[in-house]
Amino acid sequence: MNRIGIIGAMSIEVDFIKSKMTFIDEKRYAGFNFYLGKYKNLDIVLTICGIGKVNASSCTQILIDRFNVSKIINTGIAGSLNDDVKLCDIVISDNVTYHDVRQIQMISCYPYKEFFCANKELINLAIRAYQNICPKENNYHIGRIVSGESFISDKNLKQAIIESYNPYCVEMEGAAIGHVAEINDVPFVIIRSISDNADENATISYEEFEKISANISAKLVLKMLELLITE
Template sequence: MHFQFDVRRVLPSRLAAFVIAVFLALSLAGCATRPVTGTPVRLDDTPRIAVMSAFEPELTLLLRQLQAPARHRVNGVDFHTGTLQGKPVVLFLSGISMVNASMNTQLVLDRFNIHSIVFSGIAGGVNPGLHIGDVNVPAQWGQYLEVLMARETAPGKFTIPPRMEAQTLAPFGMLHPRPVETRTAASPVPVRKFWFEVDPRMLAVARDLGSIPLESCNAGVCLTHKPQLLVGGNGVSGQAFVDNAAFREYAFKTFQANVLDMETAAVGMVAYSNSVPYIAFRSLSDLAGGGEGANEMVTFMNIAADNSAKVLLAFLAAWK
């Protein structure tokens, strides 16, 4: 036997409608106020600096210097706690790509007591005044592949939808970069941002580092010049490995970028949303398509990775 209760059969129509309306309102209110469950459990309560790199060669030197190491594993990611230059830290790999960097930056913030973030790694050089092995510490980072792909309305002519013109930057063909919508706990109203600024106090410490002896050779491979440290300027990030001279020139002209990578702007956006200060150290392993021959990344990757790590270690030693 199947029995179905219908409130409209036992109550006058107007009263039945009222009862149904109240029931729905209470149900919706319950959904709206239900607390979030499953909050991640912290693995460590010590206030720490999150020290990130994208892939193993970038973290090698730092792991060798880590004192009193302990390992935690979450979602397949190894987090190494300990001290660097006397500072409590947690070292880990973000993984290559913007998505990996976003996901694992949030993961470390959820599972550890993080008061600041520093990134060390390699990058493609965009500014023609920089050389392989140089280390740049940009003042801000943007996402050059957060784009609108415009419609081709004539051969070589691309048109973007009406009323979206003001939201885009200078294009590269059909690609029109634009700001991304962001929000924070302190500012829940969405704000469109392209640049995510590093922490000014951390940048000031980096500016005062002075001369740091950077490597010119690794495993018999040597540069033809002495690497330098440059603090300031812009960096850009996107979901692409860039080895294209035309795009390199465009990125320098449009964003005045010194370097280009695949993670830092994503880290900057997560840091911004969580109100956590960050800074990034990036050493040039290649010229993003600006070299005379084949891409140099594999050849000079270890020199660049170690130079970035050396500047980061000097920064940690100086930061009080």
């Protein structure tokens, strides 16, 4: 079965997608709600994993084990870590890793990888989806996304992450989702829209742009689903 798993950390990140789905059933495992339904003729399982890496990884494994999804798309918001990545821009993951786990630990311990690569077909699908969105009110970028257990709003920490990882944006779940997807051989991609610049003004910017950015990411995901229907 070609069933697509869609994960958001918060309801605000998936509400727009949820509003466009036809629901068939709802399941609850380990405190996570899984909404089974269709987007047009595509089978979808949509879920809200909560904030942080442990929640994200737990929810992702359940999504794989219980619902046998063939692809995973993570949608949501993030803080920019690149001067070219502006508020409300879209970042499509090339690869994902943790900014709060030492790189030597990543390559020395299972699964012995410094980062986890997004699926090339899903990356290309996201690019085509962006190209089919009209009007275009923001730019898109393809690059590394880093995750960690903190909301980044300190310029010194921001600079340290940039120097170590050269990422395009930072958030709190994507690397965990990619990690679990990869060790299960499930194709994944992380889609994020920028809500803040991960600096001293991050909290103010986040509050202003979180819904706008969340919907930008969600609309791109819906366009990806539409393209999948036509393939």
